[in-house]
Amino acid sequence: MPEGILPIERDLLRFKEIVRGEVKKRVREFLTREELFGQVEGRLVSIPLPQLEIPKIVHGEPLGEGLGLGGPGEEALGPGGHIPVAELELEEFLDLVGEALRLPRLVPKGTGEVTEEAFRHTTIARKGPRGLRHVRRTLKESLKRALQSGEYRPEDPLLVPEREDLRYKAPRRKPIPHAQAVVLFALDVSGSMREEELRLVKTLSFWITLWIKRHFPRLERRYLLHDAEAWEVPEEEFFKAREGGGTRISSALLLAEEILKAYPEAFYNRYLYHFSDGENWQGDTPLALEALKRLLPSLALYGYAQVEGPYGQGHFLEEVREALGGREGVALAAVRGRGDLPVALRRLLGG
Numbered sequence: 001m002p003e004g005i006l007p008i009e010r011d012l013l014r015f016k017e018i019v020r021g022e023v024k025k026r027v028r029e030f031l032t033r034e035e036l037f038g039q040v041e042g043r044l045v046s047i048p049l050p051q052l053e054i055p056k057i058v059h060g061e062p063l064g065e066g067l068g069l070g071g072p073g074e075e076a077l078g079p080g081g082h083i084p085v086a087e088l089e090l091e092e093f094l095d096l097v098g099e100a101l102r103l104p105r106l107v108p109k110g111t112g113e114v115t116e117e118a119f120r121h122t123t124i125a126r127k128g129p130r131g132l133r134h135v136r137r138t139l140k141e142s143l144k145r146a147l148q149s150g151e152y153r154p155e156d157p158l159l160v161p162e163r164e165d166l167r168y169k170a171p172r173r174k175p176i177p178h179a180q181a182v183v184l185f186a187l188d189v190s191g192s193m194r195e196e197e198l199r200l201v202k203t204l205s206f207w208i209t210l211w212i213k214r215h216f217p218r219l220e221r222r223y224l225l226h227d228a229e230a231w232e233v234p235e236e237e238f239f240k241a242r243e244g245g246g247t248r249i250s251s252a253l254l255l256a257e258e259i260l261k262a263y264p265e266a267f268y269n270r271y272l273y274h275f276s277d278g279e280n281w282q283g284d285t286p287l288a289l290e291a292l293k294r295l296l297p298s299l300a301l302y303g304y305a306q307v308e309g310p311y312g313q314g315h316f317l318e319e320v321r322e323a324l325g326g327r328e329g330v331a332l333a334a335v336r337g338r339g340d341l342p343v344a345l346r347r348l349l350g351g
Contacts, residue, residue: 019047019086020096027100031341037206045093046085094214097207101342104351106215108179109269109300119171128168137167180218181269181300183209184259186252188276190227191244197307200335201275202239204305207345212271220268222259228281230255248281249274249316253291260298269300273348278306278314285316289323296329303331303348 023030030036036045088096097103124137142165146152185205187198213219223238224230230251256272263270272295280288296302306317317334324330333344 015086019049019088022047022049022086023088023093023096024100027097028342030097031207031345032203032338034203044087045090046087047093049084049086091214094210098211098214101346102351103211103346104349106212106269106300106349108216109265120174121169121171122174123170123172125168125170126166128170132169134167134169138165141165141167178218179216179269180220180267181212181216181271182220182222182260182263183212183271183273184222184224184256185238186224186226186230186256186272186274187238188227188247188249188252188274189225190247190277190279193277193307194309197277197309198239200307200338200341201305203338203341204275204335204345204348205238205273208271208273208303208348211345211349216269220263224252224255224259226252226255232259246281247276247279248284249276250284250287250291253288253295257291257295260295265298270298271301271303272299273303273305275305275307276314276316277309278316280314280316285319288316289319292320292324296324296327299329301329301331301350303333305333305335305344305348308334308336 121132124134138161139159142159142161143152145162145165146159187193187201209219209221221235222232223235224232225238226248227244228246228248228251232255252274256274260270260272292302304317304320306313313334317332320330321332325332329350331348331350333347334340335344
């Protein structure tokens with residue numbers, strides 16, 4: 001045991017390593033566990049640890065090997081038959097998920113908006129508290145005065161500062177810019193998007209939001225739905241709406257263009273994510289691509305995920321890839337099922 005580390009600290013470190021390893025080992029499972037979605041809105045995330053054997057204390061004489069560990073199949077359960085859990089800070093949990101899935105670090109495009117000022121002692125004043133007295137500058141002023149008055153003697157370089165020589169460290173205001181971001185999610189709710197496809201979109205949207213927020217704590221979120229037309233909805237309605245009819249993808253992109261005008265690119269890292277099955281109204285794709293070309297220069301990232309349903313998928317993914325696939329800031333992913341989520345998530349975040 002390293003010197004200075006108490007046994008209880010050693011055990012705590014070992015336990016944390018077990019929890020970290022469990023998260024990395026089961027990260028694909030955690031991606032789709034919807035019961036986690038509500039938990040990660042707080043500061044702690046509960047991690048089930050079914051492989052841990054919780055020791056039991058039994059009074060009386062030892063009765064042989066295996067006593068106190070429970071019956072067959074019960075080794076993983078804690079008191080009352082519950083699976084033991086550990087809790088991690090949200091930030092640590094996300095870092096482990098990001099490391100396991102090789103999610104990219106998001107880099108701010110600009111410095112962000114100045115929303116507050118800090119005070120730094122970077123200037124000099126003639127008055128101030130004794131604790132902020134600047135010794136070197138005070139002696140320098142004392143020397144200047146002694147030289148000018150002829151009092152200074154090199155053979156006896158004693159300096160006695162007077163009141164007029166005293167100098168103090170003084171604060172100066174310094175603006176603090178904050179990198180901030182806005183993410184806009186657009187969802188195709190036409191009749192061809194079914195329950196399972198929407199569940200995949202919900203999973204991706206959730207983890208995308210968390211990862212962006214990990215890098216931009218000042219994050220604003222906007223949501224819009226579309227079929228042949230587009231409209232904005234509150235977050236709580238985003239995954240509940242069901243519509244029918246055809247799809248005009250350009251309607252979502254045009255509305256996104258209007259919404260994002262409220263977030264100047266000089267102050268916001270602007271993310272736009274669009275989920276659809278790729279079916280589009282005949283003749284609408286050129287309009288959608290033109291809208292995308294206008295939007296792209298001002299976006300930190302445009303992510304398009306095409307979700308394949310039981311009846312197949314459309315061609316919008318191929319059309320975007322052909323027209324804009326080589327452009328910076330374009331992230332495309334095809335999602336055919338839950339197995340595609342890890343790769344899709346990495347690609348949609350620019351990895």
